[in-house]
């Protein structure tokens with residue numbers, strides 16, 4: 054038997070009128086003109102989909118593709134221009150966290166205020182209070198007015214209330230990216246609990262790793278239109294193609310006319326570098342370019358677990374250097390170095406390191422890290438006048454998202470092949 058539909062989105066359209074000047078809006082409101090003084094901007098155009106009970110569905114798409122608009126219409130924060138949404142079940146939305154909070158009230162008073170607004174009795178809130186306080190973990194601050202909270206504390210409390218009110222349908226918009234990593238881990242844990250209880254989850258995220266891990270089905274939006282829906286793997290792949298297509302550049306990784314990151318980022322497709330990376334070193338050798346290339350030959354910040362990928366860096370020698378060493382390391386978001394290697398460990402000799410020479414090193418390997426977010430750093434070191442010297446280091450130069458539909462224990466996957474043989478007792 055097919056599960057029941059808990060959310061039905063039919064021919065949904067949201068159009069905004071964009072006026073050149075505020076006075077044009079006024080003229081039109083007062084009926085002073087018959088001319089159309091606005092441009093139509095479609096945040097959503099004829100979008101259709103259904104969500105079934107117990108499913109975890111992700112919505113992905115580039116910035117401005119209409120993801121938040123859909124969630125806001127589903128939760129009743131926005132009204133559509135055309136089309137309709139039917140919801141069957143109690144929704145808890147982790148969209149605008151704390152929107153219903155009164156800043157003058159204490160945290161505790163706000164818990165009761167919010168609970169009552171959602172339709173719970175005092176006794177029902179009493180029964181959930183411990184879970185809420187434990188989840189928020191803000192100690193005695195719960196008795197202080199919310200206006201004295203740090204933004205982190207505020208979000209923790211709002212999240213704790215929203216997630217502990219026993220929703221049937223949970224709608225989440227990037228809210229899991231708030232707070233510190235430990236709080237995030239707790240949120241994901243709760244999220245998994247929800248999934249196990251068979252609750253319906255609708256989830257918007259830019260974090261393709263989480264989308265792949267948690268979602269049963271993914272809807273891909275592009276410029277307000279539903280491009281496709283399907284398995285996380287198919288949709289993430291399509292999304293990556295879409296990103297590349299939106300900056301149409303040749304992604305041929307054997308292209309010899311590579312450009313320098315600092316001077317020109319064309320040719321890198323959707324590859325993002327960290328604008329705040331930390332750099333240091335004497336710069337007698339300089340890292341002028343780096344990139345990560347996925348198994349389809351595209352520069353990308355996303356790598357699928359188990360796939361073969363390349364890390365490439367280019368160094369210019371500003372002086373003659375003996376035996377330079379080029380290296381990369383992966384850190385997790387908590388800052389622990391997880392793995393890394395360099396040309397010395399790998400016995401890869403760099404032949405030409407005279408003044409003005411340019412050297413490109415490509416490391417090719419399988420991605421065995423667990424799904425999640427990582428930071429990649431680069432380095433070029435070596436000996437100058439007999440002393441070990443750092444020529445150039447780029448810390449946290451870019452992030453890498455490892456997409457995985459199967460995570461094992463710990464930092465990396467042993468890539469075990471398992472054979473099971475059972476014999477029945479007679």
Ligand SMILES: Nc1ncnc2c1ncn2[C@@H]1O[C@H](COP(=O)(O)OP(=O)(O)OP(=O)(O)O)[C@@H](O)[C@H]1O
Nearest residue numbers: 069094095096114115116117118119120121122123
């Ligand atoms: N109040 C508004 N007036 C005019 N245009 C708006 C308004 N709100 C949203 N838009 C436009 O609607 C489109 C969809 O916005 P929306 O916030 O839903 O996108 P999104 O996919 O959630 O983006 P992001 O990934 O950046 O959060 C965008 O082009 C945005 O500029």
